[in-house]
């Protein structure tokens with residue numbers, strides 16, 4: 001039986017999504033335990049730069065569908081291309097990142113294959129030849145272990161990619177098989193172009209971040225967050241609700257549908273610590289959380305926590321930072 005793991009390789013047309021190497025590592029771990037190997041699924045109008053990057057991945061094989069009509073993400077064309085890849089690779093397991101694209105394509109494919117799907121997984125492991133997923137329930141109040149039933153392929157979307165054991169290293173670059181796009185008879189949704197974000201500042205490169213969450217309560221309170229950031233020489237970032245409200249631009253959003261950051265200092269102001277946010281900032285060297293709820297999940301990842309009302313606390317902290325600066329004892333993130 002074919003026990004291979006197929007990985008959907010997400011990219012922006014020119015470059016692979018940053019987390020793809022980690023998805024490949026996770027796929028290799030599962031493939032080793034199952035007794036198969038990893039196959040990357042690449043769909044797009046694939047140019048030199050992307051092909052070069054893909055050749056550096058630790059997959060054994062790549063199955064690619066390249067066509068000029070796939071230059072922008074077109075859900076029905078991408079789904080059709082992936083169906084051809086599934087026919088070619090006949091995998092046991094199919095992994096997607098739990099991104100907007102993964103959340104759209106994986107269920108559509110599982111439905112058409114009459115195959116089981118488990119979404120939003122925090123981990124995957126093989127136990128007694130059975131795949132077990134860990135996923136959150138009830139807004140992450142609890143976690144459950146679930147296994148797909150019925151015939152493979154088994155589809156999963158992954159929010160995190162914890163790797164316990166290295167998979168097979170692979171001998172050299174992956175073997176690439178190209179197949180032609182079979183356009184679906186009817187295309188009902190057509191993307192007419194994507195407006196790309198205009199980046200004012202790349203938060204993923206910031207050494208210090210002060211992030212605002214819904215707990216700031218009102219747009220006017222962004223001012224006290226910005227003042228603290230200025231006093232600390234930090235960049236302002238936010239959780240998703242703040243970007244959704246349009247209080248800060250979306251390129252400031254940290255998390256699975258925003259940016260992944262790893263600054264030396266991350267100050268989370270009024271952020272609850274849901275896994276979609278934590279996935280984007282958990283690798284920060286020093287995490288300080290300010291939240292009025294002592295049970296907030298952000299305190300599970302924070303090194304220091306302050307249980308208080310941020311509206312009255314942030315100005316005090318800002319003053320302290322300014323005073324320290326004036327007396328020559330500024331916050332030195334290199335010591336964090």
Ligand SMILES: Cc1cc2nc3c(=O)[nH]c(=O)nc-3n(C[C@H](O)[C@H](O)[C@H](O)COP(=O)(O)OP(=O)(O)OC[C@H]3O[C@@H](n4cnc5c(N)ncnc54)[C@H](O)[C@@H]3O)c2cc1C
Nearest residue numbers: 213214215239240255256257258270271272277292293310
């Ligand atoms: C597919 C998907 C992708 C997602 N991607 C992201 C993502 O990339 N990034 C992201 O951030 N979220 C993302 N989310 C949303 C995520 O699930 C949470 O809803 C979001 O992170 C919550 O943001 P928050 O912590 O700012 O708000 P809330 O969860 O509302 O938390 C507000 C916090 O502020 C505290 N608070 C309230 N008042 C005060 C006060 N006066 N002083 C101090 N503390 C106070 C509260 O105790 C609470 O803990 C995603 C969700 C889905 C389903």
